[in-house]
Amino acid sequence: MSEQVYGRVALIGLGLIASSMFWAMKRAGLAGEVTGYARSEETRATARKIGLCDRVCDSAREAVKDADLVVLCVPVGAMGPVMEDIAPVLKPGATVSDVGSVKRHVIEAVQPHIPEGVHFVPAHPLAGTEHSGPESGFAELFDNRWSLLVPVEGTDPEATARLRALWEGMGANVDEMDADHHDLVLAVTSHTPHLIAYTMVGVADDLRRVTDSEVIKYSAAGFRDFTRIAASDPTMWRDVFLTNKDATLEILGRFTEELFALQRAIRTGDGEHLHDYFTHTRAIRRGIIEAGQDTDAPDFGRGQKK
Amino acid sequence: MSEQVYGRVALIGLGLIASSMFWAMKRAGLAGEVTGYARSEETRATARKIGLCDRVCDSAREAVKDADLVVLCVPVGAMGPVMEDIAPVLKPGATVSDVGSVKRHVIEAVQPHIPEGVHFVPAHPLAGTEHSGPESGFAELFDNRWSLLVPVEGTDPEATARLRALWEGMGANVDEMDADHHDLVLAVTSHTPHLIAYTMVGVADDLRRVTDSEVIKYSAAGFRDFTRIAASDPTMWRDVFLTNKDATLEILGRFTEELFALQRAIRTGDGEHLHDYFTHTRAIRRGIIEAGQDTDAPDFGRGQKK
Numbered sequence: 001m002s003e004q005v006y007g008r009v010a011l012i013g014l015g016l017i018a019s020s021m022f023w024a025m026k027r028a029g030l031a032g033e034v035t036g037y038a039r040s041e042e043t044r045a046t047a048r049k050i051g052l053c054d055r056v057c058d059s060a061r062e063a064v065k066d067a068d069l070v071v072l073c074v075p076v077g078a079m080g081p082v083m084e085d086i087a088p089v090l091k092p093g094a095t096v097s098d099v100g101s102v103k104r105h106v107i108e109a110v111q112p113h114i115p116e117g118v119h120f121v122p123a124h125p126l127a128g129t130e131h132s133g134p135e136s137g138f139a140e141l142f143d144n145r146w147s148l149l150v151p152v153e154g155t156d157p158e159a160t161a162r163l164r165a166l167w168e169g170m171g172a173n174v175d176e177m178d179a180d181h182h183d184l185v186l187a188v189t190s191h192t193p194h195l196i197a198y199t200m201v202g203v204a205d206d207l208r209r210v211t212d213s214e215v216i217k218y219s220a221a222g223f224r225d226f227t228r229i230a231a232s233d234p235t236m237w238r239d240v241f242l243t244n245k246d247a248t249l250e251i252l253g254r255f256t257e258e259l260f261a262l263q264r265a266i267r268t269g270d271g272e273h274l275h276d277y278f279t280h281t282r283a284i285r286r287g288i289i290e291a292g293q294d295t296d297a298p299d300f301g302r303g304q305k306k
Numbered sequence: 307m308s309e310q311v312y313g314r315v316a317l318i319g320l321g322l323i324a325s326s327m328f329w330a331m332k333r334a335g336l337a338g339e340v341t342g343y344a345r346s347e348e349t350r351a352t353a354r355k356i357g358l359c360d361r362v363c364d365s366a367r368e369a370v371k372d373a374d375l376v377v378l379c380v381p382v383g384a385m386g387p388v389m390e391d392i393a394p395v396l397k398p399g400a401t402v403s404d405v406g407s408v409k410r411h412v413i414e415a416v417q418p419h420i421p422e423g424v425h426f427v428p429a430h431p432l433a434g435t436e437h438s439g440p441e442s443g444f445a446e447l448f449d450n451r452w453s454l455l456v457p458v459e460g461t462d463p464e465a466t467a468r469l470r471a472l473w474e475g476m477g478a479n480v481d482e483m484d485a486d487h488h489d490l491v492l493a494v495t496s497h498t499p500h501l502i503a504y505t506m507v508g509v510a511d512d513l514r515r516v517t518d519s520e521v522i523k524y525s526a527a528g529f530r531d532f533t534r535i536a537a538s539d540p541t542m543w544r545d546v547f548l549t550n551k552d553a554t555l556e557i558l559g560r561f562t563e564e565l566f567a568l569q570r571a572i573r574t575g576d577g578e579h580l581h582d583y584f585t586h587t588r589a590i591r592r593g594i595i596e597a598g599q600d601t602d603a604p605d606f607g608r609g610q611k612k
Contacts, residue, residue, distance in 0.1 A: 077577075126524055130591070146524055185520050188510045189529040195572075196502055199565045201587040203557065204494045214491050218432055218452055223495040225531040231591035234584035241572045241580055251509065252569055256562065259505045263558055266501075266547045271383075274547055278540035281507040285436070285537035287522045 005166045006068040007032040012060050012082055013073035014038040014047050015233070016128060017099045019137025021071065022052055024170035027139040037063035038134070039074075047134045061089045069166070072098035072110070077239035080109030087113045095119040095159045101186060101236070103150045103179040105243035111152060119159035122150040124182065125172060126190075130231040143171035150179050187247035191240055192255060195248065197229035198237075311472045312374040313338040318366050318388055319379035320344040320353050321539070322434060323405045325443025327377065328358055330476035333445040337472075343369035344440070345380075353440045367395045375472070378404035378416070383545035386415030393419045401425040401465045407492060407542070409456045409485040411549035417458060425465035428456040430488065431478060432496075436537040449477035456485050493553035497546055498561060501554065503535035504543075 009031040011018040018036065025031045036053030037060045038044050047056045057063040064070045064086045072079050079098055090096070096118060100106040103122050114120045127145040129136065147167040151160045164174045177185075204215045204223065219227065241248055265273040315337040317324040324342065331337045342359030343366045344350050353362045363369040370376045370392045378385050385404055396402070402424060406412045409428050420426045433451040435442065453473040457466045470480045483491075510521045510529060525533065547554055571579040 148524070184513075185524055188513050188521055189525050192509075193506055193529050193532050195568060196506060196565070198584055198587050199561060199568060200499055200502060201590050202564050202583060203498075203560045205586070205590050206560065207490075207494050207557075215494055218454070218491055219495050223499050225535060226499050227587070227591040229531060230584070230587040232584075232588075234581050234588060237584050238577050238580040242575055242577055245572055245575075248572060249569065251513075252565070254509045254512065255505060256565070258508050259502070259558070259562070262501060262505060263555065266551055266554060269548055269551075271544050271548055274544040275540050277508060278504055278536070278538075278543050280511070281504050281533070281536040282538075282540060284507050284511050284522070285533040 003029065004032060005030045005162060005169060008067045008069075009034045010064045010067035010070045011036045011053065011073055012063060012070065012086070013075075013078075014043050014052060014056075014134045015073060016132050016136045016141075017125065018071070018073035019047075019052050019134050020127075020139065020141035021073070021099075021137075021170065023137055023139035024142055025166075028169045028171075030166055030169045031069075035063040035067065043134055050135060052134050052137070060086050064094075065089055066091050068094055069163070070094060070096045072096070072100070075233075075236050075239045076100040076102050076106055076243050079106050080113070083110045083113040087115055090115055090118050092117045093119075095121055095163060097121050097123050097163055099123060099125055101190065101240045102244040103182045107150070107152055107179055119156050120152060121155055121160050121163045122152065122179070123163060123167070124148045124150065124186075125167070127172075128232070130228050132233040132236070140171065142167070145172055147172035147174050148182055149174060149176045150182050151176060152179075183244050184247045184250075187244055187251045191244055191248050192251040194229055194232065194237060195241065195252070196255070197226040200226050201230040309335065310338055311336045311468060311475060314373045314375075315340045316370045316373035316376045317342045317359065317379055318369060318376065318392070319381075319384075320349050320358060320362075320440045321379060321542075322438050322442045322447075323431065324377070324379035325353075325358050325440050326433075326445065326447035327379070327405075327443075327476065329443055329445035330448055331472075334475045334477075336475045337375075341369040341373065349440055356441060358440050358443070366392050370397075370400075371395055372397050374400055375469070376400060376402045378402070378406070381539075381542050381545045382406040382408050382412060382549050385412050386419070389416045389419040393421055396421055396424050398423045399425075401427055401469060403427050403429050403469055405429060405431055407496065407546050408550040409488045413456070413458055413485055425462050426458060427461055427466050427469045428458065428485070429469065429473070430454045430456065430492075431473070433478075434538070436534050438539040438542070446477070448473070451478055453478035453480050454488055455480060455482045456488050457482060458485075489550050490553045490556075493550055493557045497550055497554050498557040500535055500538065500543060501547065501558070502561070503532040506532050507536040 014036050022034055033054045035055045035057055036047055037057045044056050047053055060082060072082055074082055079100060098106055106122055111120060125142055125147040127141050149160060167174050207215055320342050328340055331340060339360045341361045341363055342353055343363045350362050353359055366388060378388055380388055385406060404412055412428055417426060431448055431453040433447050455466060473480050513521055
């Protein structure tokens with residue numbers, strides 16, 4: 001059992017990440033009181049019904065009042081306006097953090113509104129499922145996953161250390177990283193793969209109209225994984241691509257270059273090129289299993305997550 | 307408990323699919339004796355050690371002798387030569403089938419060698435994992451998955467019905483389909499997604515060299531699924547792309563067309579286009595869950611498979 005890290009925590013936005021944070025903080029007793037706010041009245045009603053947050057407030061300002069930690073859990077594109085709204089009522093010495101998948105843009109949008117005497121420590125937990133909304137969270141979501149802290153220049157090291165303790169208490173491994181580097185790494189490991197999955201599912205759907213839903217019926221392993229990825233929250237992902245534009249476009253450029261090389265190998269019947277490439281990627285998978293981010297077991301370790 | 311469908315079954319090639327077939331046939335008592343052959347001496351030794359097949363033979367000809375059903379479980383590119391080798395010793399009235407991921411090419415390579423009085427019923431079970439080899443099989447692999455039969459013109463309906471009974475006995479749902487249509491549907495649901503996953507993993511590896519294995523360390527959900535797909539058997543997949551060239555290239559063409567449209571939307575900041583697209587693909591995922599090919603549960607139904 002960890003001990004309390006913050007007296008009061010405010011969660012702004014009550015989706016998958018915020019709700020999982022609430023249950024994870026409760027599991028380990030990391031926060032005295034957790035308040036929550038969501039823009040949609042329906043979401044607030046659901047949160048109250050399922051006991052998500054100790055207190056659900058009807059405004060963001062009310063939720064952040066006297067909070068020692070405020071976590072912005074809204075889509076990346078909404079971070080700036082939300083921060084501008086709550087800035088005047090933040091408690092001196094409080095820490096503001098976020099869980100956005102893009103960091104440079106969030107820093108540019110949020111940082112100018114941070115009042116004197118309030119700390120800002122951006123963060124990004126690398127965890128999720130294809131589900132969204134207040135009912136999708138669970139306490140184990142962050143267990144053994146990475147959470148990246150991206151402190152801005154001049155951030156108080158103590159504020160960063162405290163946020164690190166919170167994430168570790170919620171089960172995550174924590175690393176610190178520069179914002180631009182974060183955005184590039186995520187463009188490779190998450191953003192571009194999502195865009196590609198979305199695209200492939202869209203293509204399949206075009207064909208589905210021709211073939212009377214066979215594509216859905218016969219969705220073997222490959223395609224099934226893509227559809228799961230492509231079921232993620234549309235607003236969140238729209239904002240990710242609009243705000244991590246440069247890194248995503250760079251990786252997409254590399255991707256199409258390599259894809260065209262494989263396409264040429266198929267067209268010309270160059271089996272050696274294909275075999276070499278596929279052997280190489282298999283080794284990368286081995287590296288991931290050894291790094292402990294997945295398991296070799298037939299249920300791919302997902303059964304352990306809930 | 308099903309009853310015996312074939313007196314003797316020969317499995318040529320002892321990888322994931324053949325070994326799973328063996329355990330699935332044993333589970334339900336579908337075959338009197340199952341013989342097996344693999345080209346590699348090491349594979350045959352492993353098979354003998356783990357009790358895979360009632361009898362492991364040192365030649366394909368020996369394995370198929372007196373068999374009522376011969377199933378070719380070798381990579382698509384090896385089907386023709388194997389068939390040519392065993393043709394002279396096949397029992398009159400026997401059925402030859404296969405489990406290749408491509409059907410038109412297999413038919414063209416195998417059919418000319420089928421002796422008078424022997425039936426040929428191509429098949430393709432839509433099931434697999436990223437593992438390969440004789441030790442990777444398990445009896446439940448085909449449970450509630452589809453197995454497609456692709457009978458050629460003039461096939462004896464009774465031979466087809468018997469093979470259908472075998473697959474149903476091994477837990478699969480069975481459909482029949484024309485070879486060209488099969489190859490197109492699979493290009494969409496399986497072959498192209500695999501190629502894309504291979505490509506993305508290759509791109510990530512390029513960057514990994516720059517970023518000191520962070521890509522592996524931070525492989526969040528999106529990329530992890532890709533690496534699992536891209537860990538599949540290189541020889542099998544090389545053959546798939548070389549032998550289902552036309553359909554794969556057609557779907558790849560559609561894919562790059564759609565990807566470029568999304569890329570343009572990112573570049574120009576067209577959030578509405580992105581949001582609409584992502585909302586649409588989410589609905590397709592819902593269709594797959596409703597079709598029963600996956601579940602909504604957090605372990606994605608995979609825990610049920612073994």
